[in-house]
Structure formats: structure tokens, C-alpha cells
Amino acid sequence: MSDQRTIVIRYDEIGLKGRNRKYFEKTLLKNIKRSLPKDKGIEYRVPRGRIMIDLSATVADEYADRLKKIPGISSYSIGITMDPDFDEMAALGVQWIEPLMQQGKEFKFCVKTRRSAKTFPKTSPEINFEVGSRIMSQLSPKGLVVNIKESQFTLEIEIGLSGTVVFHTRETGLCGLPVGSSGNVLCLLSGGIDSPVAAYQMACRGCRVHFVFFDNQPFLGRGGYDKVLKLSKIVNGYQGRAKLFVVPFQDIQVAIRDNCREENRVVLYRRMMYRIANEIATKYEMPGLVTGESLGQVASQTLENLAAVTCVTSMNIFRPLIAMNKEGIIKLAKEIETFDVSIEPQPDCCSVFMPDSPVTRSKISILENDEEKYPGDVLKEEALRDMETINVDLL
Amino acid sequence: MIYLDNAATTPMDPEIIAWLQDSMRDQFANSGAVYGIGLDAKNKIEEATETITAALGIPSSHNLIFTSGGTESNNLFIKGLCSPDKKTAYSGLEHPSIVETLQSFKEFGNEPLSLLEFSKKGRLDLSCLPLLKEKRIRLLCLSHVNNELGTINEPVLLISRLKNDAPQTRLFLDGVQAVGKIKINKSMWSGLSGYSLSAHKFHGPKGIGLLAYDSKLTLNPQLHGGKQQFGVRAGTLPVPLIRAFAKAVELAAARQQETEKHLLKLHAYLVEGLRKLDIPVLINSLDDEFQCPSIVNFSLPPVEGEVMLHHLEKQEIYIGMGSACSAHSKEPSKILLGIGLTEEQARCSLRISFSRNNNFDEIDKFLQALKSSYQVLLSTFLKGTLDR
Numbered sequence: 001m002s003d004q005r006t007i008v009i010r011y012d013e014i015g016l017k018g019r020n021r022k023y024f025e026k027t028l029l030k031n032i033k034r035s036l037p038k039d040k041g042i043e044y045r046v047p048r049g050r051i052m053i054d055l056s057a058t059v060a061d062e063y064a065d066r067l068k069k070i071p072g073i074s075s076y077s078i079g080i081t082m083d084p085d086f087d088e089m090a091a092l093g094v095q096w097i098e099p100l101m102q103q104g105k106e107f108k109f110c111v112k113t114r115r116s117a118k119t120f121p122k123t124s125p126e127i128n129f130e131v132g133s134r135i136m137s138q139l140s141p142k143g144l145v146v147n148i149k150e151s152q153f154t155l156e157i158e159i160g161l162s163g164t165v166v167f168h169t170r171e172t173g174l175c176g177l178p179v180g181s182s183g184n185v186l187c188l189l190s191g192g193i194d195s196p197v198a199a200y201q202m203a204c205r206g207c208r209v210h211f212v213f214f215d216n217q218p219f220l221g222r223g224g225y226d227k228v229l230k231l232s233k234i235v236n237g238y239q240g241r242a243k244l245f246v247v248p249f250q251d252i253q254v255a256i257r258d259n260c261r262e263e264n265r266v267v268l269y270r271r272m273m274y275r276i277a278n279e280i281a282t283k284y285e286m287p288g289l290v291t292g293e294s295l296g297q298v299a300s301q302t303l304e305n306l307a308a309v310t311c312v313t314s315m316n317i318f319r320p321l322i323a324m325n326k327e328g329i330i331k332l333a334k335e336i337e338t339f340d341v342s343i344e345p346q347p348d349c350c351s352v353f354m355p356d357s358p359v360t361r362s363k364i365s366i367l368e369n370d371e372e373k374y375p376g377d378v379l380k381e382e383a384l385r386d387m388e389t390i391n392v393d394l395l
Numbered sequence: 396m397i398y399l400d401n402a403a404t405t406p407m408d409p410e411i412i413a414w415l416q417d418s419m420r421d422q423f424a425n426s427g428a429v430y431g432i433g434l435d436a437k438n439k440i441e442e443a444t445e446t447i448t449a450a451l452g453i454p455s456s457h458n459l460i461f462t463s464g465g466t467e468s469n470n471l472f473i474k475g476l477c478s479p480d481k482k483t484a485y486s487g488l489e490h491p492s493i494v495e496t497l498q499s500f501k502e503f504g505n506e507p508l509s510l511l512e513f514s515k516k517g518r519l520d521l522s523c524l525p526l527l528k529e530k531r532i533r534l535l536c537l538s539h540v541n542n543e544l545g546t547i548n549e550p551v552l553l554i555s556r557l558k559n560d561a562p563q564t565r566l567f568l569d570g571v572q573a574v575g576k577i578k579i580n581k582s583m584w585s586g587l588s589g590y591s592l593s594a595h596k597f598h599g600p601k602g603i604g605l606l607a608y609d610s611k612l613t614l615n616p617q618l619h620g621g622k623q624q625f626g627v628r629a630g631t632l633p634v635p636l637i638r639a640f641a642k643a644v645e646l647a648a649a650r651q652q653e654t655e656k657h658l659l660k661l662h663a664y665l666v667e668g669l670r671k672l673d674i675p676v677l678i679n680s681l682d683d684e685f686q687c688p689s690i691v692n693f694s695l696p697p698v699e700g701e702v703m704l705h706h707l708e709k710q711e712i713y714i715g716m717g718s719a720c721s722a723h724s725k726e727p728s729k730i731l732l733g734i735g736l737t738e739e740q741a742r743c744s745l746r747i748s749f750s751r752n753n754n755f756d757e758i759d760k761f762l763q764a765l766k767s768s769y770q771v772l773l774s775t776f777l778k779g780t781l782d783r
Contacts, residue, residue, distance in 0.1 A: 217705060217709070218702075218705035218706045218708060218709045219702050219705060219706075220701075220702075220705060221701075221704075221705050221708065254775050257775055258774055258775055350699070350701075350702055351699070352699060352702065352775060352776055
């Protein structure tokens with residue numbers, strides 16, 4: 001067998017794009033190239049509807065694994081590029097199928113061809129027949145049968161203008177759109193289970209997600225900060241090039257705690273978080289905020305309280321988890337490997353700041369009245385001035 | 396940096412670091428091997444054992460088992476001797492490695508006897524000992540020095556009273572906080588069934604502890620897979636760590652009197668300083684002859700201990716606490732609740748623990764930082780006084 005492999009990459013939604021298609025394809029190709037080493041032995045080809053990577057068999061599995069974390073890829077296969085020679089393709093099929101067969105047992109297979117090079121003299125069904133019959137002639141005595149509907153093994157052949165590739169497995173990708181194709185957004189990251197999942201969801205819709213964390217030090221220790229570094233690094237694994245903004249929030253919390261109505265505290269904290277996030281997003285040209293809010297999950301996430309925080313900014317606010325239940329969010333958090341970090345026992349808020357019974361239906365006029373009681377603008381500016389900016393790629 | 400959390404762990408003595416480094420290079424051979432360098436390693440363990448027994452006055456009636464630390468020593472002795480059905484008792488103020496080990500017997504229907512109601516002063520009131528006889532308790536487990544309060548259960552006194560009031564009850568002491576800080580009375584060994592130590596509490600390395608136990612007892616091993624250490628604890632012996640342990644014990648014992656004197660001065664200076672601070676401080680630890688001078692525990696209600704800790708951390712002053720303020724729950728210290736503190740007092744507690752490295756200047760800086768942080772935090776923690 002050849003010591004070279006070809007990874008065939010398919011994408012779904014990009015295929016639906018009209019005149020923008022090239023832009024999406026270029027973005028995906030750029031993201032793929034960034035995730036793989038700059039080895040001399042890696043060659044990229046972009047025939048219509050596919051991205052092909054030619055590389056050494058020794059690294060093919062390892063590098064292909066990285067494609068599982070790149071939004072925009074619907075599936076990929078590791079195959080072998082060869083001449084469109086029916087005998088050679090059938091020989092490869094036999095080489096793959098024979099070890100899977102058990103003596104005396106029937107084994108179902110089929111051949112599927114995609115022929116984008118219309119100049120090739122045979123049609124796809126004809127190619128299926130030519131290769132399939134050659135394989136059958138060798139393996140039917142051992143129990144091989146053709147069965148398209150219940151195939152245990154599908155030999156796939158893609159004959160395109162840039163070459164012919166033969167493969168037999170498809171790995172599912174993340175689907176969605178390539179990161180960067182939709183623009184930049186800023187996610188309010190708390191260290192809990194939800195916000196990293198929300199960030200991931202937006203990355204899968206083509207956004208490059210940056211993060212903002214509101215830090216409670218020294219009311220709490222550095223544990224929350226460290227946790228957010230870990231979470232942003234994991235989520236950044238799906239996109240790259242993110243920034244993390246760490247905003248010192250304790251003075252604002254103290255001011256709200258000391259001056260405002262106890263029951264309104266949490267909504268007031270969040271209104272300030274949204275305002276600060278809005279400033280950062282505007283400065284760095286990120287036309288959207290992302291939060292992990294899910295309707296009704298906690299007191300601050302009722303319809304009224306969500307409206308009370310939303311109205312402090314005119315920016316797009318994306319809440320991809322809004323209609324998800326906790327089980328679904330946890331399942332996704334486990335899949336993207338943020339869950340174990342999120343449940344590390346680090347408090348995200350000191351109990352001194354928490355009200356005994358938070359308001360569930362806040363009134364904007366009362367909140368505004370509370371906000372007249374402390375110097376919000378001054379404290380906001382100070383927090384922004386003392387903000388730390390971290391390049392997540394370097395973590 | 397001012398480090399005042401020496402009950403959590405101590406910085407390693409540079410002399411022991413060098414000693415350990417040399418030993419890691421030189422005594423790499425397996426002490427169970429039959430060739431020369433293996434025998435050399437074995438000899439080094441024997442030397443270390445002699446050093447330890449000499450430093451602590453451990454008689455030949457007791458076996459020494461090297462473990463990974465205090466937690467393992469406590470588990471090994473208690474489970475090895477009493478699991479699953481022997482009756483046990485504890486004061487309720489012990490480290491979780493004793494409390495939770497004893498509690499694990501519950502699944503066999505063997506509930507340990509808590510003597511918490513006799514422990515309100517932070518140490519066991521010996522008037523409860525006849526109860527052990529009545530309840531047929533086989534093993535009493537106590538801390539020699541309480542890890543949060545620094546209160547001492549005096550072994551010699553305990554042993555003589557036990558002999559009289561509950562002669563069938565054996566005594567096990569967790570000595571992790573005691574060694575190097577207070578005098579180890581050599582006459583205690585004859586009445587002690589087991590005693591645990593951990594090197595990192597007296598400037599040695601982490602990952603090495605010791606269990607000294609009465610060799611007449613049969614301990615069931617908790618780790619299987621080798622005949623090392625009387626068949627009680629399987630596993631290749633970490634020769635360099637054992638040598639470092641011995642060196643640390645030797646230094647701690649040699650300096651004990653001098654260290655204790657120094658700690659007593661620091662303790663008195665801190666307590667006086669706290670009282671003079673002009674803020675309402677509640678001293679939870681004691682000031683009598685049965686108080687280990689290395690630990691001072693106090694509360695500053697309503698300011699929560701964890702918040703104060705982090706404010707001091709910002710000034711590079713590191714202290715300990717018994718409780719946490721997280722909105723998502725850690726419960727207040729069971730030890731502090733056990734001696735009758737309210738939840739708020741327990742939540743607002745802090746623990747200062749000294750080593751021989753600390754000095755008065757550090758205490759002055761700590762007190763200054765404590766006062767200024769308290770003044771900053773007080774208004775935030777006061778409830779019901781806001782003008783709305």
C-alpha cells in the first residue's frame with residue numbers, strides 16, 4: 001500500500017452559499033492550515049466541493065483527528081490517491097475487506113462512486129460495477145456479497161479533475177460554518193458550565209469568540225481566574241486567535257452591595273457586566289455579545305431580568321442556550337471537554353455579595369433608581385482601565 | 396512574602412533539600428535488591444530508622460512504617476487494626492483523615508463513638524473516659540495537637556487515666572502537628588498503640604510520613620503486592636525521602652526547645668497584638684499550658700475568613716482558615732462548630748500557624764495589614780445599616 005494518504009474533507013453549509021462560497025471555502029482552508037503543522041510534506045488541493053490534503057501515512061491519523069475540532073467540516077475520510085485503474089482500485093478493496101471477513105460467514109459490501117470529472121469515460125454506476133465485480137471475483141467464494149442497503153463495508157471512489165481517491169470510512173465533523181466567516185463576538189465567560197458551551201456554539205456558526213471574565217479577586221482567590229484561563233483555552237481549541245479580557249469587578253460589586261437594594265444586586269451586577277462588555281466589544285469591533293443564559297435557569301434569567309440586562313446595550317446579544325435544558329447543556333459541555341473544568345469547586349461569587357432572595361421580576365425604573373446611588377460610570381472606567389488582556393493562543 | 400500557614404505545610408529546610416538531592420542521586424537502587432548498591436540503600440533506611448527512633452525516643456517495642464504522609468498513616472493504623480467491626484471513639488475534633496476513616500466503618504454497622512460533647516475546650520475532657528469502658532471501645536483516636544486550634548491532648552496524662560478508667564481501650568494519636576513544635580515525652584510510647592507523623596509539617600519533603608505502632612499489634616495491610624515493612628505496607632521504599640524525613644526529624648528534635656521558646660514568644664506577641672488592634676477579635680485558641688504555641692485561631696465577625704485571606708494574599712501575606720465563604724457552599728469548620736462557635740464565628744475564622752522561620756516583624760506587618768483590610772471590608776459585611 002502507498003505510504004502517502006489523502007484526507008478528503010467535505011463541508012455542508014458552505015456548499016449552499018451562492019457567490020460568497022469562495023470566501024467561506026478560503027476561510028475554512030485557512031483554518032485547516034492553521035491547525036496542522038507547516039510540514040513540507042503536506043500538500044493542499046481544493047477541487048470543487050472538497051478540500052484534499054496529501055500527506056504521509058505516518059501522520060495521517062494524528063492530523064486528521066485535529067479536523068474534528070474545526071467548525072465548517074461536515075465529514076472527512078482518509079484515503080489513497082491513485083490512478084483510476086479498476087484493477088488497482090479493486091486490489092485495494094480486497095486488501096481492506098479480506099481481513100474483516102470471518103470464515104464461513106457472509107459479509108456485505110458495496111462500491112459507491114462520485115465522478116466529478118465528467119470527462120472520465122465511464123459513469124458512476126459503471127465504475128461501481130467494474131470495481132465491485134473484480135472484488136467479487138476474488139472474495140465471493142469466501143462469503144462476500146453485494147448489498148447496498150445493509151452494507152457492512154462501503155468502498156468509496158471519488159474521481160475528480162485533481163485525481164482519484166479511494167477510501168472506506170467517513171468521520172463526522174462539527175459541521176456549521178468556518179470560524180471567522182461570521183466575524184468576531186465577545187462571550188461573557190463565568191467559569192460555570194453554560195458560558196463555554198455558548199461560546200462553542202457561536203464558534204460553530206462561524207464566529208471568532210473572544211472572552212470577558214469579571215474577576216472577584218481579592219474577595220475570592222485566584223481559583224476562578226485560573227479556571228477561566230483553562231476554559232478559554234479549551235474553547236479556543238475550536239477556533240484559535242481569541243483574546244481574554246479580565247475585568248476587575250470587585251469595586252463595582254462592593255459599591256452595588258453597599259448602596260443598592262439587596263434584592264436587585266444580581267441584576268445590577270449583570271447590567272454593569274453588559275455595559276463593560278459592550279465597551280470592550282465596541283472598541284475591538286466585535287458586533288455581538290454572547291452569554292450562556294438559559295431561560296428560567298436561575299433568578300437572573302427570567303424574561304423580565306433578561307430584558308433588564310439586555311436594554312443597557314444596543315448591541316446584538318446571542319444566547320444560544322436560551323431554550324436548552326440543563327441536561328442538554330451538560331451533555332454538550334462533556335462533548336467539548338469543558339465540563340470537568342467547569343465543575344471544579346471554585347466559587348464564582350463570594351456569599352457576601354449574594355442577596356438572600358433575589359428579585360425575579362425586576363423593574364427597570366427601580367434598577368435605574370438604584371444605579372443613581374453609586375458612581376457606576378466612574379467605576380466602569382476604572383475597571384476598563386485596569387483590565388488585563390490575554391492572548392489565549394499563548395496560554 | 397510573609398508565610399503564616401505552617402500548619403498546612405512548611406517550606407523545606409535548605410539543608411534537607413541538599414540532603415534529599417544528594418540521596419536521590421546516590422541511593423537510587425531498590426532497597427529490596429540483593430546486590431551491593433541495593434544493600435547500601437537498605438542500610439541507609441536502617442540508619443534513618445535509628446535516627447528517627449533516637450530523635451523521638453521511640454522504643455524497640457514499636458515498629459516504624461514509612462507511608463506517603465499523615466493521611467495514609469492514620470488510614471493504615473485505624474483500618475488495619477479496627478476494620479470492620481472493632482468499636483472506636485474520637486473526640487469529633489480530629490482531622491478528616493481520622494474522622495472519615497472511622498466513619499467508613501458505618502457501612503459495616505459499626506458507628507464510631509463521638510465524644511464531641513466532652514470536647515468543648517478543644518481537647519478531650521478526661522472525665523468521659525469511663526464511658527469508653529462502658530461502651531467497650533477498643534481504640535480511641537485523637538489529635539496530639541489539633542490542626543485548627545492548636546489545643547493539645549496531653550498523652551502521658553491521657554494514658555495514665557485510660558489505664559485506670561478504660562484499660563481495654565488503646566490510644567492512637569495523630570502527631571502530625573506536634574513534632575518539632577512541642578516536647579515529645581518519651582514515656583508516652585509505652586502507652587501508645589500508634590502515632591502518625593508527616594515530614595512536610597516540619598520542613599521536610601511532601602510525600603513521606605510515618606506510622607509508629609506497637610509491634611504486638613497485627614495490622615492488616617491496606618496495600619498489597621510486596622513483603623516490605625513487616626508485610627504491612629507493600630511498595631518499594633523511597634530511600635531519599637526516608638533519609639530526608641530522618642534528617643528533618645533529627646533537626647526538629649535538636650532544635651525543639653529553642654523552637655518552642657521562639658514559638659511561645661511569637662504566640663504571645665500575636666495574641667497581644669490582636670487584642671490591641673482595637674477591632675473586635677474573638678480568640679478561639681487557648682493560652683494555657685495545653686496549647687501548642689505554633690497555632691493561633693481567631694475570628695473577626697462579620698468579616699468572612701476567606702475574604703480576609705484573599706485580601707491579605709494580595710499583600711503577599713499567606714494565612715490559613717478553617718472555613719470558606721463560597722456562595723456555593725463549603726460548610727463552616729466542624730472543629731470550630733464543635734467547640735461551640737456560631738456559624739458566623741466559624742466562617743469568620745482565621746488560623747495563623749508559625750514555624751521557627753517566622754519573626755516579630757512579620758507579625759507586625761500582618762497585624763497592620765489585618766487591621767487595614769478589616770476596616771476596608773467591614774462596611775461591606777455589615778448588614779441592615781444601609782441608608783436606602
